[in-house]
Amino acid sequence: MREIINLTKLFLNDSLGFSLFFYNKTHNKKEFSKQLFTMIIVPVALIPAFFMYISFMTALYTGLRLINQASVFLTIGYIFTSALIIIFGIMYILSEFYFSKNMEELIPLPIAPRKIIISKFASILVLEYVFTALIFIPVLMIYGIGQGMGLGYVFLAFVVFLTLPLLPLALETALIMTIMRSFSIKGRKDVVQIFFIIIGISLIIGVQFWFGTQMGSSGEVDLQTLMNSLLDNNVKLLNMIGYFVPTSLLVAWGLNEINMMSVFWVFCLALITAFSFGLMVFIGEWFFITSLITGKTSRKGKKLTRAERQRSLGQKSHGAMAIFTMDMRLLLRTPIFLFNNVSVVIIVPLCILIILSFSHLTPQDFDAVKSFYDQMPMVVNFMLMGFFVFFGATSATTATTFSREGRASWLTRIVPVSPRDQIIGRTASALVVQSLGILFTLIGVYYYLQLTVMTILLTVILGVLGTVPILLFGLLIDMNRPLLDWDNPQKAVKNNMNVIITLFVGMSYVGLLIAISGVLGYLVNQWLGYGFFTIISLVLTIIFYKTINKNMEERLLAF
């Protein structure tokens, strides 16, 4: 047991960087201050969202209680939390078991493989418990207080809380390990990781879809009607979810009313959880460890003949193109980078499309939208421009461009590539990502609204123009504070404050620019609005370009 605790502490320390934090406290005060600032500012920034969640859940409980369906509240809370655990769990599991390279050091040690698996799992579980505490404990408390539950409820609710992240996470880990094992033999590990990422995205879209259908079918926006609609129209849906997440029924039976049977149902839940955990450990020993010691998880390329080698080398590229190609390859071939940088341009247009699809728009609604567009094309144009610039702000492509290279960044720092070419190459890959988002959005919107050529040209050109300053700002930030010392690509993006800074600044910039240009266009003249947007974007682009161009060589010496 002591070994498991020590290993869990080690894995947590590795992923959260405690040792480095305390080392920096005495040896690198500047870095320590940055870390401390991040540790304070991130939770503080989440406080409003947390209170919004509490308010929403309280309103949901109140609404359900009014229609005598309070018992559904626990089921919804349980399923919602389980779904979030599963969605975020995919990345945690892949990161801890497959992206992390510490297994090569641990396997030769005299530690039972089972203990390594349990410890790795426990290190994920600790983080998931924190998450579950924030999401599910409010649900339990709202229900318990609302229904005037006693000590028996508190005890059983605590047991349910303990099983909640463990059960879905154990089953998910076992499933991922089984699939990864069968594919790693064939050398398709990256493809499988991308597959899981797509599953994650699909789940997110699924949640969007579900909420979209609720909003669309409710017609009214007030909570009471929404609740009625949810229960009247979706009894089948809830039952179906109940079948997919059968343990939610145990939770409902166990906690809705406290009696002797409640203890039995919660005991059953604990038993199923323990069994799932055992299954995960068993599969881990058989599949995860075996796939590691079997080796050969990356697919080999075919042997090239002399002619093929010469053909591969035979096309000379410009420095900017060389940087662009390298950046794109790293982005597309590293699943975690692909997910974090590219997914948003696919997810966001898809989610909006899905919501629109299930909004039950009538032909009259379509006519109204079309007539609005005919009369006020400028409003639609600015909305689209804002949307396109939003892709630039939310994609972390330039904000992690150096960070993604990690310890291999020495190479791009010693090669004689001018700052101009570095800027062009690295910004171009971000623009390629953004153009995907623009394309998906235009296709989606075109389905509902026949956009004119003028709108398409104007929004695409100005959308890209408005994005460049954000991309350059991201590049500037990452050039000044790259995160290079990572052994797991997840850290290059998830632990990187450059992403948050660029997102915050980028979103503020989009909001302000669209608001001011839009108001100018609406009140004075639409061309004045477009002109203002263009001039501000160009001026900022020139300022950021010159700043980066002037300082890059110097900064590359100080990574």
Place this chain on the structure above:
Amino acid sequence: MLKLEQVSKTYGNKNEKAVDNISLEVHPGEIFGFVGPNGAGKTTTIKMMVSLLKPDTGRIFINGIDNQKNILEAKKQFSYVPDNPELFEKIKGIEYLKFLADVYEVPLTERQKQIEKYLDLFEIKDAINDPIGSFSHGMKQKLALVGALIHNPEVFILDEPMVGLDPKASFELKKIMREHCDQGRSVFFSTHVLDVAEKLCDRIAIIKKGKIIEVGTMDEIRTKAGSHESLENIFLELTE
């Protein structure tokens, strides 16, 4: 060809200098060995030469170009192989070599000729279409060496180049280093293998606690040390 003038570097909050006011010069056609105990400042010195670190004081000239003032031009003069080449794992070997050929603007026929020659010498031709992540440590080292030799640099800088190489590759590398210098170019490398330094280098510098404590040919070092012993014995005496 490579000149360091009173170069110093300090890390973090420490008062101790990692590199303390060192000056040295590597002449054309010379293989220059850089030896010293662990933590003596070898890698820090090399990183300052190859523009991965900025010296606190002093200047470094590569082929007569100040690597702080004309960074881009200085970068064209050298190539560098680190002690533990961390390369892009998701990139294929051939793509890595093409990237380097592109950024060093190596003409098409020249890049094809150079790459074929060195892939043959280091026997990694069959693996060149595989992702670098599937390479062993030694293969990565060989790939980094091929990449560094594509543009036939004026100054070839290597940090512990023999570590991880098999005996044949190690032999070939020593031959390449000598041939490189016979063309009037220079090689600067750090090593812990004193036997290699003694046999291969035209001149050697010994660094200890950031300071150069001895520099010269083997004969000059022996004369100064007043002994006819091997470099290993002299090194042990000087660094104790």
